[in-house]
Amino acid sequence: MDAKLNHSDFSALLAKQCNISATKADNFTKAFFDILVEGLESDGIVKINGLGTFKMVDVASRGSVNVNTGEKIEIKGHRKLTFLPADTLKDNVNQPFAMFEPVEVDDDYTDDVTEEITSEESLAPATEAPEESPAPATEAAEETPAPVAEDTEESPAPATEAPEETPAPATEAPEETPAPATEGTKETPAPVAEDTEELPAPATKAPEETPAPAEKKADAKETPAAETKKSPVKTIFYTLFIIVVLSLVLFVILRGNKSDKEEPTRPLVAEKIVQQQAPQPDTIAVAAPPSETIKEFILVEQMSALPLSQITIKDTTIYRTAGTMTQHRIGLDETLTKISLKYFNDKRLWPYIVHYNNIKDYNKLEIGTELKIPHLVPRN
Amino acid sequence: MNNKEFISKLAQRSKMSVAEASATVEGLIEELTDRLKENDQINISGFGVFEVKMRRERISVNPKTGQRMLIPPKIVPSFRPSAKMKDKFKETEE
Numbered sequence: 288m289d290a291k292l293n294h295s296d297f298s299a300l301l302a303k304q305c306n307i308s309a310t311k312a313d314n315f316t317k318a319f320f321d322i323l324v325e326g327l328e329s330d331g332i333v334k335i336n337g338l339g340t341f342k343m344v345d346v347a348s349r350g351s352v353n354v355n356t357g358e359k360i361e362i363k364g365h366r367k368l369t370f371l372p373a374d375t376l377k378d379n380v381n382q383p384f385a386m387f388e389p390v391e392v393d394d395d396y397t398d399d400v401t402e403e404i405t406s407e408e409s410l411a412p413a414t415e416a417p418e419e420s421p422a423p424a425t426e427a428a429e430e431t432p433a434p435v436a437e438d439t440e441e442s443p444a445p446a447t448e449a450p451e452e453t454p455a456p457a458t459e460a461p462e463e464t465p466a467p468a469t470e471g472t473k474e475t476p477a478p479v480a481e482d483t484e485e486l487p488a489p490a491t492k493a494p495e496e497t498p499a500p501a502e503k504k505a506d507a508k509e510t511p512a513a514e515t516k517k518s519p520v521k522t523i524f525y526t527l528f529i530i531v532v533l534s535l536v537l538f539v540i541l542r543g544n545k546s547d548k549e550e551p552t553r554p555l556v557a558e559k560i561v562q563q564q565a566p567q568p569d570t571i572a573v574a575a576p577p578s579e580t581i582k583e584f585i586l587v588e589q590m591s592a593l594p595l596s597q598i599t600i601k602d603t604t605i606y607r608t609a610g611t612m613t614q615h616r617i618g619l620d621e622t623l624t625k626i627s628l629k630y631f632n633d634k635r636l637w638p639y640i641v642h643y644n645n646i647k648d649y650n651k652l653e654i655g656t657e658l659k660i661p662h663l664v665p666r667n
Numbered sequence: 668m669n670n671k672e673f674i675s676k677l678a679q680r681s682k683m684s685v686a687e688a689s690a691t692v693e694g695l696i697e698e699l700t701d702r703l704k705e706n707d708q709i710n711i712s713g714f715g716v717f718e719v720k721m722r723r724e725r726i727s728v729n730p731k732t733g734q735r736m737l738i739p740p741k742i743v744p745s746f747r748p749s750a751k752m753k754d755k756f757k758e759t760e761e
Contacts, residue, residue: 291708297698305694311681315691318680320714324752326668326676336670337696341746343756366756368715370746379700380719380744387739392726 327368339372606636608643608661615658623649630660639663703744715748 292300294316302312323341326333331343348364378385615626627637641649643661668676678688699717702709709717724740 289706289708291710292702293710294712297702297709297711300702301691301695301698304698305691307691315681316695316711318677319692319695320711322673322676322680324714324755326673327756330668333668333673334670335673335692335696337693338699339744339746368748368752368756372744372746376696376700376703376744380703381741382704384739384741387724387741389739390737392735392737 331366335373337373337375339370339376342369342371343367344369605666606639606663607666608639609664610662611643611659612662613660615660617652617654617656617658619654621654623652626658626660631663636663713749713751715746715752717744717746719743720745 295313298313298316299309301307301316302309305312307315323333323335327341327343333341335341344367346365346367349362351360351362352358353360372380612630615630617626623637623640624634627640628634631639637649639661640646640658644658646652674689674692675685677683677692678685681688681691683691699709703717703719706719711717719742722741722743725738727736727738728734729736
């Protein structure tokens, strides 16, 4: 290994190899190279099978520069001894690297690799973000109904107290001030109704609802104007009914936020409420305009509530793994996102694969690696 | 000078039969190859040095087609003539 052999060393080895005496081997190698030189002198070329070709090559004179002085010098043409190894010798020597073969490479081969790495790195924070985002989203969703519920819970209290009380809250409605002069009982429900209707509006902060109370105010103003002495009992009943409906709607929204399975039932409930309400106004002519506003309000509530619940459900990437679904062998040009898209229909769920397979460095995955694809079950 | 001429001359010089000389040459080449495989350097004084060199992998471009090929690394046998030999043949030229 890495030994430097001289003439005599080599002769000794040859003697061993060919089972001849050392002196004979020594003489033989001497003769071998002497004849080689003689052949080169006479013919300029010597071919030895299994070793190669020794050849004299003419080198043309060429100009050069003296590196020290910068002076131009001319290298004279001369003859040079070259050695061209035979194929058998080349193959034997190159045995350690014999399995390699020239491979055609694309122009953008190296670029592709780096791009893939960067794309996966860029994906990593992208996937982290949705996992974090649902948390505040759900918090927000839970928070928003809370004040609404508080408001409604507070609102019934004054509503019940209102009929007995004298028109103290009537100061809010300047148009109704003439009314208390005639009948105190009739006005009290009017401001209560306004209060309850106005309360949810700021709670949900929906701009579409702002015209609704305005209309309602107009309606409310008209209704007492139209039938002054007809039905104070009916209006009381009506306001109570509105409060019940609102609390029902809020209750349903609250429940809907908690689980996606209950979501489809919610719109049905809302429709039922509307339907329940519909026959009643038929009997009473006055009740028709408020029922419409309620219907509108319910729709608005639904509209504002639906996206929230849907967002939280859709963006939820919280799953638990329930056993192995299948095995997957990583192929060429495959990334974890592609595998995730294939099995979960969502490219952002690849961290589950990483976690499930205990992959340490997800940027360095080898082709042919067997991956266990977990069965994902949404976590409630 | 081809192989046949070389061996006949060698047989004459070493007082061997042609067959014997041929077998010995084969043995010599075999030994040389084995030594080169082992990464050894064989220095024949007055003639030159037989050694192996490592060639790194490289990308070569076909100038006609623009095709890029990755040439794998390889080990090549090489012969470095001695200074004595160099001078000898330089002189014969002039």
